[in-house]
Amino acid sequence: MTLLEFSRGPMLHAALVIFVFGVLWRLTTVLLLGWRKHYSEARNPTARAVTGGLIAVGNRSWPHPEFIGRTAFGEAVGYGYHIGLFAIVLLGAPHVVFWKNLFGINASWWYTLPSGIISVISIVTIFLMLIATIRRMRHPPLRRISNFDDWFSLVILYVLMISGVMAVFGIGGRYEIILAIHIISFNALLIWFPFSKLMHAFYIFPSRFINGYMHEKKGAAS
């Protein structure tokens, strides 16, 4: 069995099994933990609370006006590489082909970007990731709240991104080896995902929503 066969075959299968198991385990646990009981009458009706939740999702996804001077750069870099990652994964032709094959769908409407544009986005994304990493290393509070979880996720992401660019540009060795490394790093990401801070991908918007919702409801009705 070649490295590429291994990466596309048993390793990908095992990674998907672990990913699905881990994500559902963590989501189910959080969903079934239950809510704290409120003894007072809700301050606002449910419809208002839902609106409050949605507003919180939007508000908290944007720098707070008071701190914008200090946080805007970090947030811009963060948004930049997240958008880059999503564009590469969801609009790069080889990736779209991979998703279609994995899910067994035809989806002829699924638009793909020219590989030249994807290549530019990839290089910009790696550059933004580098800035984010340096910032994490140099910014005292960020450095103190970073642990193995953050650094390991970054290592996997770097390997994934750099091997992808190398495969596209045909540098660093034989294509099938680079492609295998790219797929293996993706598999590693799938395996690591449920047990790491990468789960923020699933938690981030629901948790913001719940926070906003609870804030609208709690307190005494006047």
Add this chain to the structure above:
Amino acid sequence: MSNQDHKHRPTIGQILDENGVGRRRFLKYCAGITALMAMPPGMTAAFAQQLRAARRPTIIYMPFQECTGCLESLTRSFAPTLESLIFDTISLDYNHTLQAAAGHAAEEARHEAMKQAWGEYILICDGSIPTGLNGQYGASAGHSFIDQLKEAAEGAAAIVAVGACASFGGVGAAYPNPTGAVGVSSIIKDRPIINVPGCPPIPEVMTGTLVSFLASGVPELDDQLRPKAFFGNTIHDRCYRRRFYDRGLFAESFDDEGARNGWCLYKLGCRGPTTYNACATIKWNGGTSWPVESGHGCLGCSEPKFWDQGGFYEPVTSKLFRDNGQIAGAAAAGVAVGAVAALAARARKNKLAGKTDQEKSS
């Protein structure tokens, strides 16, 4: 002719002179070979000199578990043609498809040729070698293919494995490989082996490899023992449709607008990105066309285990596993474990809350 006599065989140059082959024609022939191998034009003269000085070698062509497709392909070589190869450059002393002799006479001729050129002949192998049941799946003249290969390899100066089967086992070794088929390099370890894979290989790559071996010995090989001159680049790197890949223009089916416009066949399963071969540059039938130019994706036939890389119409990044409910099982298990963990956490929380209430009341 004894082995000693064989060493005094005429050189290729002497044979060409005897047959009245002019210098111009010979140089043209060498220029064709060096061009095929992407050697710089300045190398042609040196190549011609080395080839002229080489002694005309004995070739033993051994067929094993094969379909004769590789030989069919070899007979369609244009530069050099098989006829010119046989008459001018090599002495094809055994090939049971092309030779007139058959049965015991053919086997005797092979043994005689091997004896005379012991240690110096080139062994060409065609087809995979079945190893199951001690090699009983394939036999000829009362001997298993394994024994025949070992016997012939012992006296060979080098072995050229032509075709995907002789190189890597090919279709014979495809899952579930009932005969235990393998390529030559899995059995023979002590002789130089040059793999010329393909299903079939490009004829000019076969003849070019042979002639280059005569002129300058074993060429530079890659990790799959293939001559780098022919197998150094991927089909994708040299494909004339590459520019459509770079622009994101793909055929989605074999009869859509993309296919009619000649766009990239990546989405239709073309294995060009992971296949090393010279189809895109040398082409087939004297440079007439090649599979991708004809509108079909590359099958990756010069790569090991190309039959077992998923469907021929699935992209090179497609999954290579069959899910028999494992992912659904993992989902159910994840939900179950999550529910148990949550219930345990709630029970613990309630217990702690109860304890606190008790402490307060006491």
